[in-house]
Amino acid sequence: xxxxxxxxxxxxxxxxxxxxxxxxxxxxxxxxxxxxxxxxxxxxxxxxxxxxxxxxxxxxxxxxxxxxxxxxxxxxxxxxxxxxxxxxxxxxxxxxxxxxxxxxxxxxxxxxxxxxxxxxxxxxxxxxxxxxxxxxxxxxxxxxxxxxxxxxxxxxxxxxxxxxxxxxxxxxxxxxxxxxxxxxxxxxxxxxxxxxxxxxxxxxxxxxxxxxxxxxxxxxxxxxxxxxxxxxxxxxxxxxxxxxxxxxxxxxxxxxxxxxxxxxxxxxxxxxxxxxxxxxxxxxxxxxxxxxxxxxxxxxxxxxxxxxxxxxxxxxxxxxxxxxxxxx
Numbered sequence: 001x002x003x004x005x006x007x008x009x010x011x012x013x014x015x016x017x018x019x020x021x022x023x024x025x026x027x028x029x030x031x032x033x034x035x036x037x038x039x040x041x042x043x044x045x046x047x048x049x050x051x052x053x054x055x056x057x058x059x060x061x062x063x064x065x066x067x068x069x070x071x072x073x074x075x076x077x078x079x080x081x082x083x084x085x086x087x088x089x090x091x092x093x094x095x096x097x098x099x100x101x102x103x104x105x106x107x108x109x110x111x112x113x114x115x116x117x118x119x120x121x122x123x124x125x126x127x128x129x130x131x132x133x134x135x136x137x138x139x140x141x142x143x144x145x146x147x148x149x150x151x152x153x154x155x156x157x158x159x160x161x162x163x164x165x166x167x168x169x170x171x172x173x174x175x176x177x178x179x180x181x182x183x184x185x186x187x188x189x190x191x192x193x194x195x196x197x198x199x200x201x202x203x204x205x206x207x208x209x210x211x212x213x214x215x216x217x218x219x220x221x222x223x224x225x226x227x228x229x230x231x232x233x234x235x236x237x238x239x240x241x242x243x244x245x246x247x248x249x250x251x252x253x254x255x256x257x258x259x260x261x262x263x264x265x266x267x268x269x270x271x272x273x274x275x276x277x278x279x280x281x282x283x284x285x286x287x288x289x290x291x292x293x294x295x296x297x298x299x300x301x302x303x304x305x306x307x308x309x310x311x312x313x314x315x316x317x318x319x320x321x322x323x324x325x326x327x328x
Contacts, residue, residue: 004056007056007057008056008057008058010057011053011057011058011059011060012060012061014053014057014060015053015057015060015061015292018049018053018288019285019288022041022046022049022284022285022288023285025037025038025040025041026038026041026281026284026285029277029281041284042199042284043138043159043163043197043283043284043287044163044166044167044287046284046285046287046288046291047156047159047160047163047287047288047290047291048160048163048291049288049291050156050287050288050289050290050291050292050293050294051156051160051291051292051294052291053291053292054291054292054293054294054295055294055295055296058295059292059293059295060292062293065152065289065292065293066152066293068289069152069286069289069290069293070146072282072285072286072289073142073145073146073283073286073290074146074250075250075279075282076142076279076280076282076283076286077139077142077143077250077251077254077279077283078250078253078254078257078279079257079275079276079278079279079280079282080139080254080257080276080279080280080283081253081254081255081256081257081258081261081276082257082258082260082261082265082271082272082273082275082276082279083261083272083273083275083276083277083279083280084221084224084225084257084258084261084262084276085258085261085262086225086258086259086262086263087262088218088221099324100219100222100223100226103134103193103317103321104134104135104223104226104230106320107130107133107134107313107317108130108131108134108230110130110313110316110317111126111127111129111130111133111134111309111313112126112127112130114309114312114313114316115127115129115130115305115306115309115313119305119308119309120305121305121306121309122154124148124150124151124154125150125154125157125158125306126306126309127144127148127234127238128141128144128145128148128150128154128155128158128159129158129161129162129306129309129310129313130313131144131230131234132158132159132161132162132196133162133196133310133313133314133317134226134230135223135224135226135227135230136196136197136198136220136223136224136227137162137163137166137196137197137198137200138159138162138163138196138197138283138287139197139198139224139227139283140227140230141155141158141159141162142283142286143227143230143231143251143254144227144230144231144234145158146250147231147234147235147238147251148234148238149238152289152290152293152294153293153294153295155290156290156291156293156294157294157306158306159287159290159291160291161306161307161309161310162196162197162310163197164307164310165196165310165311165314166195166196166197166199166200167200169194169195169196169200169204169314170195170200170203170204170207173187173190173191173194173195173204173208174187174204174207174208177190177191177208177212180322180326182325182326184208184209184210184211184212184215185211185212185215186325186326187205187208187209187212187215187216188205188208188211188212188213188214188215188216188219189215189216189219189321189325190318190321190322190325191204191205191208191212191216192205192215192216192217192219192220192223193219193223193317193321194314194317194318194321194322196314198217198220198221198224201216201217201220202216202217202220204216205217227251227254228251228254228255231251232251257275
């Protein structure tokens with residue numbers, strides 16, 4: 001049996017092996033006969049693979065991890081913009097714009113109150129968890145993290161919290177929807193608001209019905225646009241006393257990418273799909289880098305409080321949004 005000591009002594013070799021394996025499986029997506037093998041490589045899988053590596057083998061190439069994850073994350077966020085259509089997003093959100101504004105801002109305020117004030121979770125982690133809950137899970141955390149200048153350890157904890165809750169939501173929300181007697185429209189709206197990541201929203205919507213899937217996807221797409229104002233607001237709120245505002249340039253490029261995809265590349269959707277697909281793969285690799293940067297010392301220091309914040313905030317948002325949908 002291989003000992004932990006042996007694994008730690010060969011941590012760099014294992015690190016390169018895991019990273020290479022992830023990359024190979026992701027590239028299989030471009031080979032039709034092998035594409036199915038790449039589907040298991042998702043952001044949560046990549047993050048948890050990095051976490052397990054870091055906790056068992058220790059940190060390998062920490063400087064490389066930090067530098068590459070920072071830039072690859074930003075490039076990936078920009079690339080995701082080529083997969084979004086501005087007109088479709090705005091059109092889908094006209095009816096529920098007021099509710100969207102209230103829910104996003106309300107989630108941020110409640111999240112910071114529960115996490116930072118009540119549970120004493122560090123400010124950045126609490127803010128990242130709140131952002132992920134308010135908008136679109138891992139994508140929001142990925143966009144806000146660099147603006148906040150969050151540490152990789154804070155990103156890891158926030159992402160892990162969100163991904164765990166995502167996995168749970170994917171299974172329990174359809175069951176709860178039937179239990180509460182929600183119709184397709186109601187469930188789609190509820191799923192889009194209360195489930196963090198778009199992937200889990202799509203999964204839960206598809207499990208509930210075709211109409212629920214359509215409603216959930218369009219509403220979630222609208223909420224994803226809130227990454228832009230949130231990122232800019234973050235740069236102003238956390239600029240620090242006497243410091244200049246740090247403009248999140250990559251968010252501007254993200255906006256440019258959305259505009260280009262909507263008005264310039266609308267005749268060649270294959271290009272936008274290709275770039276956004278590559279960006280998603282970059283985001284998956286970034287999740288491994290972020291996970292691999294965590295350490296047991298950091299986990300012991302953080303404790304269970306971020307998870308408690310995530311669960312508490314999730315319950316509050318789920319119940320309040322469900323009540324609104326049923327009553328109004």
